[in-house]
Amino acid sequence: MTNMTGIFIFSEDRALAKQLLTPALELKQALGQPVTALALDGEAAAELAGHGADKVLVLQSASGWVEGLGDAVAGLVGEASVILIGGTQRGKHLAAHVAARLDAGLTTDAKSLKIEAGKLVASRILYAGLAVCEEEQSFPAVATVPARTFPAPAAAAAAGTVESVPTAADGRIAVTGVTPVDKSGVDISSANKLVSVGRGFRSKDDLHLAVELAGKLKGEVSCTRGIAEDEHWLPIERYIGISGQIVKPDLYLAVGLSGQVQHMVGARESKIIVAINSDERAPIFEAADYGIVGDLYAVLPLLTAAINA
Numbered sequence: 113m114t115n116m117t118g119i120f121i122f123s124e125d126r127a128l129a130k131q132l133l134t135p136a137l138e139l140k141q142a143l144g145q146p147v148t149a150l151a152l153d154g155e156a157a158a159e160l161a162g163h164g165a166d167k168v169l170v171l172q173s174a175s176g177w178v179e180g181l182g183d184a185v186a187g188l189v190g191e192a193s194v195i196l197i198g199g200t201q202r203g204k205h206l207a208a209h210v211a212a213r214l215d216a217g218l219t220t221d222a223k224s225l226k227i228e229a230g231k232l233v234a235s236r237i238l239y240a241g242l243a244v245c246e247e248e249q250s251f252p253a254v255a256t257v258p259a260r261t262f263p264a265p266a267a268a269a270a271a272g273t274v275e276s277v278p279t280a281a282d283g284r285i286a287v288t289g290v291t292p293v294d295k296s297g298v299d300i301s302s303a304n305k306l307v308s309v310g311r312g313f314r315s316k317d318d319l320h321l322a323v324e325l326a327g328k329l330k331g332e333v334s335c336t337r338g339i340a341e342d343e344h345w346l347p348i349e350r351y352i353g354i355s356g357q358i359v360k361p362d363l364y365l366a367v368g369l370s371g372q373v374q375h376m377v378g379a380r381e382s383k384i385i386v387a388i389n390s391d392e393r394a395p396i397f398e399a400a401d402y403g404i405v406g407d408l409y410a411v412l413p414l415l416t417a418a419i420n421a
């Protein structure tokens with residue numbers, strides 16, 4: 113199963129794998145090469161085959177060890193032009209391993225991908241969002257793409273083929289068990305509405321104002337780094353920004369937070385940003401679609417009551 117050409121995609125995260133099909137299908141147009149998806153089970157394979165992959169290879173007995181999985185992926189992609197990998201923490205680790213195995217270049221956190229003069233040109237954000245750079249790679253080119261950068265494509269008119277492929281297991285290291293990190297159980301990055309709190313809140317007890325509003329909106333509460341890392345009022349997986357989570361909800365309600373660039377890098381791709389801040393010169397108002405200059409202690413109860421009504 114080597115010497116295949118084309119565009120390959122892989123992510124262990126099923127939603128992200130589907131999203132990778134969107135840029136892969138655009139690259140297919142430019143290169144005139146097929147899109148092959150790699151999957152770990154038949155269910156994931158069927159979903160990818162139904163959403164535009166020309167072919168899906170199901171890796172049998174894939175290693176849970178990233179280096180082992182990386183060897184298997186590198187072995188299957190043969191003479192690929194472009195390999196897109198889901199930009200999760202494990203995905204980035206995997207991508208580095210695959211790129212090293214193929215002696216290929218690697219762009220991480222690609223925001224856009226195109227073909228120019230026979231090369232992959234990927235853009236990524238630099239300096240906490242102050243600049244966007246374009247990286248050019250000859251083939252084979254590897255790139256990781258963060259979750260929710262692209263929407264998943266619609267179902268395809270005709271399904272691609274699905275094939276099982278044996279993968280050579282490396283017996284030197286075996287994963288004997290996996291213990292998930294004990295999180296609060298909330299995946300902020302997949303929430304559609306976020307009420308995000310900052311140091312404008314005077315105490316942890318006051319956060320109930322945000323929790324109530326988030327509940328009414330059927331959303332979640334997120335925060336700035338100071339609220340999670342300095343005050344420890346919320347778990348660290350709830351903070352947004354360059355060193356926290358990158359989110360892209362439909363609604364981002366920024367309450368009592370100043371909107372510093374390190375925070376906004378994680379939130380600025382939200383569809384609608386609404387800011388509530390008592391300081392009319394706060395930078396958050398530059399990023400916001402709608403702004404309320406006011407005391408959050410007065411505004412939040414009014415908003416919650418308005419939604420109740």
Ligand SMILES: Cc1cc2nc3c(=O)[nH]c(=O)nc-3n(C[C@H](O)[C@H](O)[C@H](O)COP(=O)(O)OP(=O)(O)OC[C@H]3O[C@@H](n4cnc5c(N)ncnc54)[C@H](O)[C@@H]3O)c2cc1C
Pocket residue numbers: 309310311312313335336337338339351352353354355356367368369370371372373374375388389390391394406407408409
């Ligand atoms: C290397 C580095 C990485 C960083 N990474 C991150 C990151 O990933 N995420 C992150 O969030 N930060 C990060 N930071 C910190 C970041 O620079 C800001 O300091 C932080 O985001 C500010 O948090 P804040 O908005 O909660 O607090 P502040 O900047 O103190 O803002 C509080 C805001 O609340 C308003 N306010 C006060 N009282 C009220 C009231 N009653 N009603 C309404 N508004 C009120 C104020 O006007 C003010 O605008 C990083 C910093 C560095 C140096």
